[in-house]
Amino acid sequence: MSETATPKPTETKKEEKDARNSSIGQALLIPSLAVLSGLIIGAIVIAVSGANVFTAYGALFTGSFGSPTELIEGLRIFFATGDNASLVKAIYPFTESLVTATPYIFAGLSVALGFRCGLFNIGAEGQFFIGALCSAFVGYSIKGLPAYIHLPLALLGGAAGGAFWGMIPGYLKARFGAHEVVNTIMMNWIAFRLSDWLLNGPMKASGFRPVTANVLPTAELPRFFADPLRFNWGFVLALIMAYAVYWLLFKTTIGFEIRSVGANPDASKYAGMNIIKNFVLVMALAGGLAGLAGSSQVLGVDHWVGQGFSAGYGFDAIALALLGKSHPFGVVLAALLFGFLRSGATDMQSMAGIPIDIISIIQGLVIIFIAAPDIIRWLYRIRSLKVENTVLTRGWGK
Amino acid sequence: MTNTNIQQINPKSAKRTQIIYGFVLIVVGLLIYLLFGLNTEAGVLTTFGLNLASSQAIKIPDLVLPALTTVYLMAAIAVFIGAYQLARGIRSTGALIGVIAFTFVVAFLAWAAQDKSFNLAGMLSSTLVRATPIALAALCGVISERSAVINIGIEGIMLIAAQVAVVTASITNNLYVGLIAAIVVGGLVAAFHAFLVIRFKVDQTVSSVAINIFGAGITSFISSRFLQTATDTLNNSGTFPIITIPGLSKIPIIGPMLFENNIIIYMMVLLVIVMHITLFHTPWGLRTRAVGEHPKAADTLGINVYFVRYVNVIIGGMIAGLGGAYFTIGSVGRFDEIMTSGKGFIGLAAMIFGKWNPIGAFTSSLIFGFADSLQVKLQILRVPIPSEFLLMAPYIVTMIILTGVVGRAIPPAADGQPYEK
Numbered sequence: 121m122s123e124t125a126t127p128k129p130t131e132t133k134k135e136e137k138d139a140r141n142s143s144i145g146q147a148l149l150i151p152s153l154a155v156l157s158g159l160i161i162g163a164i165v166i167a168v169s170g171a172n173v174f175t176a177y178g179a180l181f182t183g184s185f186g187s188p189t190e191l192i193e194g195l196r197i198f199f200a201t202g203d204n205a206s207l208v209k210a211i212y213p214f215t216e217s218l219v220t221a222t223p224y225i226f227a228g229l230s231v232a233l234g235f236r237c238g239l240f241n242i243g244a245e246g247q248f249f250i251g252a253l254c255s256a257f258v259g260y261s262i263k264g265l266p267a268y269i270h271l272p273l274a275l276l277g278g279a280a281g282g283a284f285w286g287m288i289p290g291y292l293k294a295r296f297g298a299h300e301v302v303n304t305i306m307m308n309w310i311a312f313r314l315s316d317w318l319l320n321g322p323m324k325a326s327g328f329r330p331v332t333a334n335v336l337p338t339a340e341l342p343r344f345f346a347d348p349l350r351f352n353w354g355f356v357l358a359l360i361m362a363y364a365v366y367w368l369l370f371k372t373t374i375g376f377e378i379r380s381v382g383a384n385p386d387a388s389k390y391a392g393m394n395i396i397k398n399f400v401l402v403m404a405l406a407g408g409l410a411g412l413a414g415s416s417q418v419l420g421v422d423h424w425v426g427q428g429f430s431a432g433y434g435f436d437a438i439a440l441a442l443l444g445k446s447h448p449f450g451v452v453l454a455a456l457l458f459g460f461l462r463s464g465a466t467d468m469q470s471m472a473g474i475p476i477d478i479i480s481i482i483q484g485l486v487i488i489f490i491a492a493p494d495i496i497r498w499l500y501r502i503r504s505l506k507v508e509n510t511v512l513t514r515g516w517g518k
Numbered sequence: 519m520t521n522t523n524i525q526q527i528n529p530k531s532a533k534r535t536q537i538i539y540g541f542v543l544i545v546v547g548l549l550i551y552l553l554f555g556l557n558t559e560a561g562v563l564t565t566f567g568l569n570l571a572s573s574q575a576i577k578i579p580d581l582v583l584p585a586l587t588t589v590y591l592m593a594a595i596a597v598f599i600g601a602y603q604l605a606r607g608i609r610s611t612g613a614l615i616g617v618i619a620f621t622f623v624v625a626f627l628a629w630a631a632q633d634k635s636f637n638l639a640g641m642l643s644s645t646l647v648r649a650t651p652i653a654l655a656a657l658c659g660v661i662s663e664r665s666a667v668i669n670i671g672i673e674g675i676m677l678i679a680a681q682v683a684v685v686t687a688s689i690t691n692n693l694y695v696g697l698i699a700a701i702v703v704g705g706l707v708a709a710f711h712a713f714l715v716i717r718f719k720v721d722q723t724v725s726s727v728a729i730n731i732f733g734a735g736i737t738s739f740i741s742s743r744f745l746q747t748a749t750d751t752l753n754n755s756g757t758f759p760i761i762t763i764p765g766l767s768k769i770p771i772i773g774p775m776l777f778e779n780n781i782i783i784y785m786m787v788l789l790v791i792v793m794h795i796t797l798f799h800t801p802w803g804l805r806t807r808a809v810g811e812h813p814k815a816a817d818t819l820g821i822n823v824y825f826v827r828y829v830n831v832i833i834g835g836m837i838a839g840l841g842g843a844y845f846t847i848g849s850v851g852r853f854d855e856i857m858t859s860g861k862g863f864i865g866l867a868a869m870i871f872g873k874w875n876p877i878g879a880f881t882s883s884l885i886f887g888f889a890d891s892l893q894v895k896l897q898i899l900r901v902p903i904p905s906e907f908l909l910m911a912p913y914i915v916t917m918i919i920l921t922g923v924v925g926r927a928i929p930p931a932a933d934g935q936p937y938e939k
């Protein structure tokens with residue numbers, strides 16, 4: 121994105137440095153203020169709907185981080201008696217938030233990678249679902265493999281499924297110029313219908329409910345702690361993928377091509393880059409990352425797939441990518457934030473009776489605020505630094 | 519969207535198109551033979567009902583066809599026209615697509631309904647009904663994009679309007695108040711989109727997506743917090759009655775299809791005509807198109823580009839609001855979460871297939887409506903295809919249409935670009 125101000129050559133070194141520092145400051149400031157504003161408007165919605173904002177946001181906090189008093193109490197009991205039951209209970213919300221954040225990191229990276237190439241991947245939802253189904257299939261159907269082969273194979277299956285699902289709109293965009301936004305959404309609906317059929321037919325486990333069989337223990341992502349805590353290696357894998365995406369985008373020729381196609385397809389074409397190849401490649405990689413989000417959820421947390429499994433991850437991912445400024449590390453931070461919000465919202469729903477959909481409302485608002493930083497600047501009276509923005513404001517009105 | 523795709527008709531590409539269509543027709547003929555011809559029993563009849571269940575003054579006899587002969591005939595027609603196309607060439611691609619669709623669908627129905635009765639009139643009638651929300655979404659797209667503002671947030675607008683319509687109608691006990699509320703809210707949400715993309719020059723796709731997410735979030739929030747606990751008082755409005763136009767509705771087949779509908783469907787048809795006249799035969803329409811094609815030139819001639827865009831996007835939102843009202847007070851009388859199920863996006867595909875033209879958008883909506891109602895009828899007939907695959911049909915048709923393989927269209931030149939003075 122064109123967020124980093126490019127200083128003019130006439131400027132002195134110091135001015136240049138100042139400009140860069142304040143630009144980084146503003147790069148962090150605006151997302152924070154956008155989230156804050158989203159939360160404030162969310163609070164207004166909660167208040168208007170007749171609930172107590174403090175109860176609601178209090179439940180949101182303890183649901184995502186855990187209660188500090190319980191944590192101290194748990195530690196005291198653990199050191200005094202060696203009984204870790206209350207300690208586990210106290211850290212459960214925190215680890216659960218990290219578990220929720222794991223698929224968000226993958227899915228957010230997926231959308232961010234697309235943005236870098238000028239492609240809007242709204243299909244992370246469908247890719248997530250297909251990835252989960254593929255991983256589950258590999259996980260329960262192939263028997264007798266050792267874990268060090270079975271687990272990578274299951275992960276690879278999920279990535280391949282998602283990549284295939286993402287590649288189709290990528291190819292259609294590259295070859296026919298078909299708008300990827302509409303096509304990825306169509307692919308989402310096709311994925312939902314396909315999964316309805318699969319879960320009620322070929323992939324259905326014995327029993328009443330339309331769910332798959334459990335994956336074999338050899339295909340599960342190992343967990344760090346004993347049973348109630350579901351924190352697993354998926355989180356580490358997600359961080360590794362974030363670094364891999366960073367490396368790909370900023371340290372390789374392929375990444376340079378992707379970014380230049382995103383910045384200016386016509387110029388890149390003129391420079392001899394293959395636009396079709398880049399579009400297909402990026403959508404396949406993005407699909408693969410979203411597929412891995414599904415895999416990590418199925419192999420690390422649930423161990424089976426049921427209807428409605430994807431539950432809005434794809435749309436959340438858009439907010440994450442925008443919030444993280446399409447930078448892999450920014451996406452990780454944003455994913456952690458949303459992981460904590462989502463995880464806490466479950467408690468908010470059960471304790472304060474606020475439907476979990478409030479998070480979608482906050483997300484929609486955050487996207488708007490991030491996409492229109494001028495609103496934030498105007499709300500909080502932040503002086504704009506960027507030259508093009510001053511031009512925009514000057515251009516308004518007759 | 520870049521506009522490097524203005525195609526010039528050169529003899530070479532015309533020749534290639536001719537050959538492609540010829541081969542496609544022959545392949546369709548063979549497919550009809552392989553898929554349906556080999557699976558149809560000889561000597562079995564297919565009955566197509568031509569009367570609706572409702573009492574009709576003039577009854578006409580049902581169409582009874584021998585199934586296998588019909589399938590073979592359709593295969594033969596496709597192959598023959600394909601061969602003719604290869605040899606001589608037919609200019610109109612529309613006619614060729616028509617032949618492909620007609621032969622395939624008729625053969626498919628003859629196969630699917632062999633030895634059974636299939637109510638053709640009923641399906642055609644439900645085609646218009648099912649096309650209504652798609653057509654309204656497409657009209658919203660047409661009017662916004664003619665002034666160069668992309669609105670992919672139609673889905674979100676329709677969801678919000680659908681909920682507002684049913685809640686207002688339930689509280690006031692008046693369906694018309696609900697309808698007006700839906701239209702006003704649709705206009706307001708669209709005004710917000712216009713404000714973001716015109717005033718703040720937010721990326722039009724990003725703003726639309728935010729509206730979709732916000733729309734899905736707020737309607738689901740309200741639904742689970744208020745509507746589910748008070749279904750009778752807040753989410754139970756009833757629906758608009760069927761208005762029968764005396765005389766005209768007595769015409770066989772098309773009478774009940776066109777003249778026995780509710781008010782939203784009549785309004786939709788009326789809007790198609792009004793929008794066509796406005797866009798192509800009034801000064802305002804000329805200004806709108808000028809702003810969409812070349813805003814700078816329009817500005818130079820004294821047209822207020824921003825004003826034209828605001829008005830068009832807001833009117834588009836009001837039309838989408840009407841489409842939203844159709845989902846609740848126009849058809850089932852209650853709100854369900856995410857009940858629009860992608861219709862707003864399908865409407866955008868209809869708009870593109872209809873070449874950003876009101877009448878074209880309406881006609882292509884009918885194709886989607888047909889695919890949708892066919893899918894319902896086929897489930898009743900117990901065709902040996904899983905219903906989930908039939909449900910995928912409209913989405914797959916949308917993707918095929920977007921490739922532009924059938925009838926490539928050129929969007930307004932300035933579509934999606936913010937205007938800076």
